[in-house]
Amino acid sequence: MPNAGCTQAANENEEMKIPGKLICLSIFLAALLFLAEGALAGESGTVSCAHPGCGYQTNLSIGGGRKSPSVTGYCAKEKKFVRVKLQSWEDYRKPQKCPGGKEPLQPIYGGGEVAKILCPKCGNLSLSYKRRLMFD
Numbered sequence: 001m002p003n004a005g006c007t008q009a010a011n012e013n014e015e016m017k018i019p020g021k022l023i024c025l026s027i028f029l030a031a032l033l034f035l036a037e038g039a040l041a042g043e044s045g046t047v048s049c050a051h052p053g054c055g056y057q058t059n060l061s062i063g064g065g066r067k068s069p070s071v072t073g074y075c076a077k078e079k080k081f082v083r084v085k086l087q088s089w090e091d092y093r094k095p096q097k098c099p100g101g102k103e104p105l106q107p108i109y110g111g112g113e114v115a116k117i118l119c120p121k122c123g124n125l126s127l128s129y130k131r132r133l134m135f136d
């Protein structure tokens, strides 16, 4: 936790309380920003395949609301995008399993990562993601 080192730093700087507090504040703000960008804000968009004649398209949500931690990913064997519910946001970057199987989930933390996934319909590396809205 970011607060762990703060108390200690403040004590060491007994004569310089303000800089100590500023450092703590910066750490706190950085942690907030990280959480907000990495997990708390969700977004929703469309995945579509650019391969001629394929026409694959699906809706995709990435991240999620504060109160419903979940991670989006792709299951290669089942050839589908899934959302796996998490116990808490702390698990967001930890490895997850696909629902109902032992297959590891390939996590998608940002729309750009969709480009690394083979199209479930035509098998080409031609997927792209377009964000449509943000939520939290």
Ligand SMILES: [Zn+2]
Binding pocket: 049, 050, 051, 054, 055, 056, 119, 120, 121, 122, 123, 124, 126
């Ligand atoms: Zn395709």
